[in-house]
Amino acid sequence: MTVETFHARQALLAEGWAEDTRISVQDGIITGIESGVAPAEGDQRVDHLLPAMSNHHSHAFQRAMSGLAETRGSGTDTFWTWRDVMYRFALAMDPDQMEAVATQLYMEMLEAGFVQVGEFHYLHHDRDGRPYAEIGEMSERLVAAAEATGIGLTLLPSFYAHSTFGGLPPVEGQRRFICDPDGFARILERCRALAASRAGVNVGVAPHSLRAVTPAELEQVLAMADGAPVHMHVAEQIKEVDDCVAWSGLRPAEWLLQNAPLDDRWCFIHATHLTEAELEGLLAAGVHMGLCPITEGNLGDGISRSRAVFEQGGSFGIGTDSNVSISIPDELRQLEYSQRLTHHNRAVIARQGASTGRELYQGARAGGSAALGVSTDLGAGAPATFLAFDTAREPWLQRDRLMDRWIFGTALRPDGLWVRGRQVVRSGTHVERERIEPRFRATMTELMSVTGLI
Structure with missing residues (x-):
């Protein structure tokens, strides 16, 4: 049994933005959400946390x-x-x-x-x-x-x-x-x-x-x-x-x-x-x-x-x-x-x-x-699947202003992303990129030759 806790300074919940939110996760499933609480020792701390797309x-x-x-x-x-x-x-x-x-x-x-x-x-x-x-x-x-x-x-x-x-x-x-x-x-x-x-x-x-x-x-x-x-x-x-x-x-x-x-x-x-x-x-x-x-x-x-x-x-x-x-x-x-x-x-x-x-x-x-028959909600019983943004470099981007800057600007990208409790993106980069990308480059060289586009 794997138990983890996440603490978000701001979290976008179903009812709207909430401050100081702790999310408890067991074996990749959200078991509880509590807002208005201070971070505790052992929490994985993030700035802005969003349900994922x-x-x-x-x-x-x-x-x-x-x-x-x-x-x-x-x-x-x-x-x-x-x-x-x-x-x-x-x-x-x-x-x-x-x-x-x-x-x-x-x-x-x-x-x-x-x-x-x-x-x-x-x-x-x-x-x-x-x-x-x-x-x-x-x-x-x-x-x-x-x-x-x-x-x-x-x-x-x-x-x-x-x-x-x-x-x-x-x-x-x-x-x-x-x-x-x-x-x-x-x-x-x-x-x-x-x-x-x-x-x-x-x-x-x-x-x-x-x-x-x-x-x-x-x-x-x-x-x-x-x-x-x-x-x-x-x-x-x-x-x-x-x-x-x-x-x-x-x-x-x-x-x-x-x-x-x-x-x-x-x-x-x-x-x-x-x-x-x-x-x-x-x-x-x-x-x-x-x-x-x-x-x-x-x-x-x-x-x-x-x-x-x-x-x-x-x-x-x-x-x-x-x-x-x-x-x-x-x-x-x-x-x-x-x-x-x-x-x-x-x-x-x-x-x-x-x-x-x-x-x-x-x-x-x-x-x-x-449409896909799945849940990406931030709620108890849902998979622990969410993304995080860090606004330390642009602290004026809070809550909805962050959303508008992300969608209509060009500077922001998610810093971290978790799927069923497993972090797969860290500091904006997939944890396996160095292994995955070389295989893709070699494959594209082959395909460009076979299709006559090279």
């Missing part, structure tokens, strides 16, 4: 192509031209390389302040498209990366069967993604077995999108969910919406509202192009809005209706998706600034008189964790 949407292998798809082509560049570069990396990566890239990525997420990641995983098979001898090989590598870094992991194996709406055959570049329902069931079974014996790992299901899944297949995948989170790409691009209308006469969110059992297990990733009626229906059903502002901006997808989500009390979170940038402030700042540019005013995602930085952070933290 979940990253609800990641494609780990895409970290390898960060910054490598920014050369303009001869025509108009869109998501669909970016996807061609993505396929080059998807078709090149072997399991060892996947593990090296994911380990580097998860380390960077922890240093940024993310403590749980939803891994929307569709790189299932070998490079020729045939299943590995161990069908869950790539899922195992993701779990190994999470264990090496300490991050919490929500495995979201993706069912992907078709190239576009109407059940059309997949294209050659998608060969590593493709499953039939029986094959997907075996991958899901392996993911659940991996999670069963590991703290901090849970499993959901991810029907990729309406363009990649037929209605009958969607029904089969949902039957496998067994109450777990359900994540799905929905209405990310205008072309996707137009193609869905051509196929069904309905927009993607409209089709799902009429044909799927939507509830608070569901997270709609992106949900960029929604009508007012669609958004109202989704929020009434309890669907979480899975926003990925940096990726949506990078791909030119469009601007979400986040202001309406906030004003209607909807649940939203942030995800790093393509992993072109790993930053909580960058995601939240992009989210807020896109709304300011749309609505021509400031402090959009905040109640009157409230700190925008704190409102953005608390909203995304709560929604992202709920």
Whole structure:
């Protein structure tokens, strides 16, 4: 039995900021919180302590192509031209390389302040498209990366069967993604077995999108969910919406509202192009809005209706998706600034008189964790998972001013981060960075050569 105590000069609890807070932890679980008490001998002392953030949407292998798809082509560049570069990396990566890239990525997420990641995983098979001898090989590598870094992991194996709406055959570049329902069931079974014996790992299901899944297949995948989170790409691009209308006469969110059992297990990733009626229906059903502002901006997808989500009390979170940038402030700042540019005013995602930085952070933290089916609260019975800031160099940054400076400035980074009671980031750096980073650099040299980008 391991018992520890932490003392925070300021702690952001569910009811707000509290001074001189002691948190008791036993075997990685918070057993008690007491405020207004002096530090005691043996306490681990921190300055400002925050509940930590979940990253609800990641494609780990895409970290390898960060910054490598920014050369303009001869025509108009869109998501669909970016996807061609993505396929080059998807078709090149072997399991060892996947593990090296994911380990580097998860380390960077922890240093940024993310403590749980939803891994929307569709790189299932070998490079020729045939299943590995161990069908869950790539899922195992993701779990190994999470264990090496300490991050919490929500495995979201993706069912992907078709190239576009109407059940059309997949294209050659998608060969590593493709499953039939029986094959997907075996991958899901392996993911659940991996999670069963590991703290901090849970499993959901991810029907990729309406363009990649037929209605009958969607029904089969949902039957496998067994109450777990359900994540799905929905209405990310205008072309996707137009193609869905051509196929069904309905927009993607409209089709799902009429044909799927939507509830608070569901997270709609992106949900960029929604009508007012669609958004109202989704929020009434309890669907979480899975926003990925940096990726949506990078791909030119469009601007979400986040202001309406906030004003209607909807649940939203942030995800790093393509992993072109790993930053909580960058995601939240992009989210807020896109709304300011749309609505021509400031402090959009905040109640009157409230700190925008704190409102953005608390909203995304709560929604992202709920979408992954985990808790990142600072409360008794929750995992001892939190991050700390030291304001010694800028003592005027207290409480909400710290939150606003972190989200809208550039100088602050978390100093320390604990996951289930284990400190994995110290003085802003992951404790295993010197071991993890050289493997990633060697892997990137290999991948750049194989993909012809070097």
